[in-house]
Amino acid sequence: MKKVVIINSGLGNVQSVFNAVSRVSDNVEVIDTVDALMRADLGRIILPGVGAVGKYLKNLNKSGFCAAIKKLVIEDKVPLLGICVGMQALATTCIEFGTFHGMNLIPGTVQKIDRLTSNTKVPHVGWNQVLVTDRARCLADLNNCDFYFVHSNCFKCKKEFVVARTQYGAEFASIIGHKNVFGVQFHPEKSSTSGEILLRRFVEHGYL
Numbered sequence: 001m002k003k004v005v006i007i008n009s010g011l012g013n014v015q016s017v018f019n020a021v022s023r024v025s026d027n028v029e030v031i032d033t034v035d036a037l038m039r040a041d042l043g044r045i046i047l048p049g050v051g052a053v054g055k056y057l058k059n060l061n062k063s064g065f066c067a068a069i070k071k072l073v074i075e076d077k078v079p080l081l082g083i084c085v086g087m088q089a090l091a092t093t094c095i096e097f098g099t100f101h102g103m104n105l106i107p108g109t110v111q112k113i114d115r116l117t118s119n120t121k122v123p124h125v126g127w128n129q130v131l132v133t134d135r136a137r138c139l140a141d142l143n144n145c146d147f148y149f150v151h152s153n154c155f156k157c158k159k160e161f162v163v164a165r166t167q168y169g170a171e172f173a174s175i176i177g178h179k180n181v182f183g184v185q186f187h188p189e190k191s192s193t194s195g196e197i198l199l200r201r202f203v204e205h206g207y208l
Contacts, residue, residue: 002043004028004203007069007086009059012048013189017083020189021046024200034064042078044203045069048189049085053094053110053153056085057102066103073105079180079206080105087176087183088153096153106178108157113169120169123152130164130174130186138201139164139175139208145194147174147186154185163208175208182208 004025008014014030021028031037047069049056060066072078082090091102094110102110113122132143143164154172163182164175176183182202188195202208 001025001027001203002041004044004046005037005040005042006030006046006048007037007065008032009047009049009056009063009065011051011056011059012083012086013050013187014048016187016189017046017048020195021199021203023196025203034068037065037068037072042072042076044206045072045078045080046083046202047080047086047089048083049087049089050150051085053085053088053096053102054098054100057089057094057100060089060103070103070105073181077180079202080182081202081208082181082183083189084151084185084187087185088155090176090181090183091155091157094153105181106155106157106161106176106183108155108161108176110153110155113152113154113172123150124168125150128166128168128186130166132164132175133162135160136163136175137207138205139198142194142197146191147184147188147194148190149174149186151185155183177208180206184208
């Protein structure tokens with residue numbers, strides 16, 4: 001299998017993601033520069049991220065990763081998986097401490113989690129169920145499984161892009177997908193067996 005590349009934006013738990021992906025692939029590499037990314041014999045791209053999405057996008061743009069990733073995903077059809085803030089960066093618009101242009105790989109808007117009651121604590125931290133939609137091609141066995149979340153924002157998009165939802169305060173998209181681009185709001189690298197299964201599916205099939 002071709003290489004699984006993990007993008008190091010400077011704002012992601014890259015080592016944890018590398019360790020998790022290494023358990024399901026023996027051909028994985030952390031990439032720190034655009035030159036290295038463009039030279040790699042790519043099979044899959046994984047984009048992890050933590051922190052504020054605006055700062056994250058500034059890092060990706062400054063390093064040139066945004067443009068390079070879009071070229072590889074759109075023109076070369078390389079499958080991409082965004083994790084947490086890496087998922088949020090896929091949106092059209094991101095609203096957090098200002099308004100930022102995302103990569104627009106999956107149309108949508110990132111904004112604060114909806115609070116339905118005063119008991120809805122933000123950030124959302126901890127284990128929560130993922131409810132897989134009918135459109136998920138290979139995740140039916142993960143329906144109702146728990147994954148580990150740490151986030152204050154969620155991805156608002158059309159129903160057609162939602163692969164799975166999670167209830168916290170209001171319902172939000174916890175897995176999204178469009179063509180060869182996918183995103184998960186939770187951290188599969190911290191989600192025990194369920195997270196390992198999901199990563200294996202993406203590595204082996206290139207979709208969720």
